[in-house]
Amino acid sequence: MRLTPRDNTFFDLLAESAGHLVTGSNILAQILGADNGDRKKLVKQMSEIEHKGDEATHAIIKRLNSSFVTPFDRDDIYNLASALDDCLDYMDEAAERIVLYKINELPDRVEDQVEILRRMAELTATAMPRLRSMSELHDYWVEINRLENQADKAYRKLLSHMFDEISDPIELMKLREVVEVLEKAADAFEKTANFVETIAVKEA
Template sequence: MKLRFFRHETAGLDSLVLMAGQVLAGTQTLAELLGARRGDFPALAETMRQHEGTATAQFSTLLTTMRTSFINPLPREDLYALGRLLHETSEILTGAAEFIELYTLERIPARGADQLEIVSRQAELTVAAMKALNDLDSLEDYWLEILRLAKRADHTHRVLVAELLENHSPASFAKYRGVADQFAAASTKMRAVATQVGSIIVKES
């Protein structure tokens, strides 16, 4: 009975780990998409929608857990905020895939791949952080590293937009910027997750 109670207590954290894992999986699928032939775009975009669907299902599980658990491992508002941010990140990454699919955008600029690499690293760190939410003292370095990566992502986005404006027609610029903006938004959401974790660290210290 004690073991069953412990599992019940950590169910919300388990959902967050799985949601963060879908964000990471989404960045990996997007990396495939950036190097794919246009004939492979629909299948890879569908895989992205599946990642998002799994994240949505886990968010629903998280909400159910918060409603039915007498005691949660963290305050309900913090669990909800983390789940919402991770779910929104999955939605944003799916949006990037659909931009590429709908506009058949081949040859994404190298800086776009750099943006995605940063988001992927943020997601990797976030998976580890979600696994460590029951040991908040270990998460201060995570918070700081995500913020550092977010600043790097912001700079990369600004340079990429300037390069796109210089090298593309207005119509082409709008299409490629759409993808760049999605990557930038995903990085911003990952920063928001880290900021929420920072808030939890302060409140629980």
């Protein structure tokens, strides 16, 4: 085997970081169906997860900068950790905006966006531990790219629908922001997969 993972902590930290994405995307899905009282509690939970994610990212980068020997290219780990962090940040931002703007009714298709994010989070969490052996990663990035295309279509339909149907401009501004941040989350998942592909191609 060509690859000898020289610092296993990286793999553990990346897996931990991806684990927070699953929790975060599940909380986000719960927020959509919850009433205002529960939403506030859920947003608090989300914020704690986001904080844990920040700590994991920070631990990765600190370890990266102080370690003389790392598995893979230093920049690639840095990019991967940052992309994972972005996924969670955007999901947290979406959750928070929903509560901050007191949005009662979200268009149905927002659920489609969040459902795609949940699947992306699960796939990402399953893929991260495989970086150790560099096996079975191809299907992961292909599937994430497929999901991102699907997210993109859902997003465009949603935009078109919203601008057609919602006549209250302030309501539209609020929703526009939420769906945009959700789209950015999907983009961040795709970026994450691209960095995994980069690492895999270099190691091949």
